[in-house]
Amino acid sequence: MRRVWIETYGCQMNVVDSETLMAILVATGGFVAADSVAEADIILLNTCSIRDNAEQRIWHRLDELGALKRRRKGMIIGLVGCMAERLREGILEQRPAVDIIAGPDSYRSLPLLVKEAEEGGRGINTELSKEETYAEISPVRLDGAGVSAFVSIMRGCNNFCSYCVVPYTRGRERSRDPETILREVGELFNAGYKEVTLLGQNVNSYSWNASGKGGRVYFPELLKQVAEVSPQLRVRFATSHPKDISDKLLETMAGMPNICRAIHLPAQSGSSRILEKMNRKYTREWYLDRIAAIRRAMPDCAISTDVIAGFCSETVEDHEATLSLMREVGYEFAFMFKYSERPDTVAAKAMPDDVPEEVKTARLTQIIDLQNELSLASNKRDVGKEFEILVEGASKRSVEKVFGRTSQNKVVVIPRSSKVGADHKIGDYVRVKITSCSSATLQGEEVI
């Protein structure tokens, strides 16, 4: 038995991929999940290439693991995921201690790659696939709490936003068989899970040809079927591309209370000129029209976004347009980044990375400050209102408290002790009233 330790970097998709590759290894009968890096025979880094700083972290981690390997004979280091796909054998020139290199579509070959490494060679597979979705594999859940799980519904991306490396590292978009998705969700619910998040780079282009069984299945239909597994199961999804988010989807959400009232709709920029250079295929006006449609369908829906500061040729006016878009939408939450040029993307090839680093930093700071204001304003509007939360764990600040999330995906901290009976447990639904807030969290109390 070899003990395997996986460290996951980057997006939620990588979290599922780590769980999937662990399932592939465990199914051979020769591997178990290690409890710590100290006892591991095989250490896998599931990597991210989205920005340069993500890759820098991984280079540093490889240095630490290289030092560990010199002390621990026979230890195997594997680099898997997006960075493996992007740099392939090139990794070895920089870090010869790496034994295995596997891209996101080659995890079924991992047992073989380990064998090759154990025999003194190197196990390398970075082939991308047009079909692989790991459809029938039930991931080994590594997170522990057993309340909320990510479920992959598609892989890859066909959008080719000019700044983004994902279409090159994860390959073409392909959807997973809905029957296998529904089976996995059913298994999770039976195992006590109360929330699933359906994952894809662009879930709104989900499309499955169920020939002979009622034609094509698109995302709204899939979402409805998943939500019908049980009214006690919360359903979330990410990520939606603004160009593809349909009224049909909003109708489906509005019709089912267990589909959570939260939409992540990355704007990236508020300037139509920059959006065109980014190849986002929508304008500021189109984006705002979609926001209006969300508000009409679900006035209580939280909206979050991704924003990039300092993309190629971004002027002060473009940046101001991003700030004004953020104000106009009033986002609940945002992921905010400085533009990082990625080799071989369209932007890297054709557009100079000409916004100086200090300007990017200053703009990002303004964006973050504004979002903090918007988050606080949104949280203040919640004070006095009632929500149902799903309890996820103990509060980090106080043993007397637990935290859960609202349908809108906001964290609420409440006293651990219930007003009736035993303490609140992980996985309980609790009705709460919000009593106070900061920009990051809500404080609440149970209402009966």
Ligand code: 5AD
């Ligand atoms: N530089 C900065 N941010 C990027 N993102 C994707 N590529 C880059 C890049 N080259 C951001 C986008 C995307 C999120 C996952 O990461 O905002 O939505």
Ligand code: SF4
């Ligand atoms: Fe990257 Fe755009 Fe695809 Fe998202 S939609 S993964 S930003 S190319």
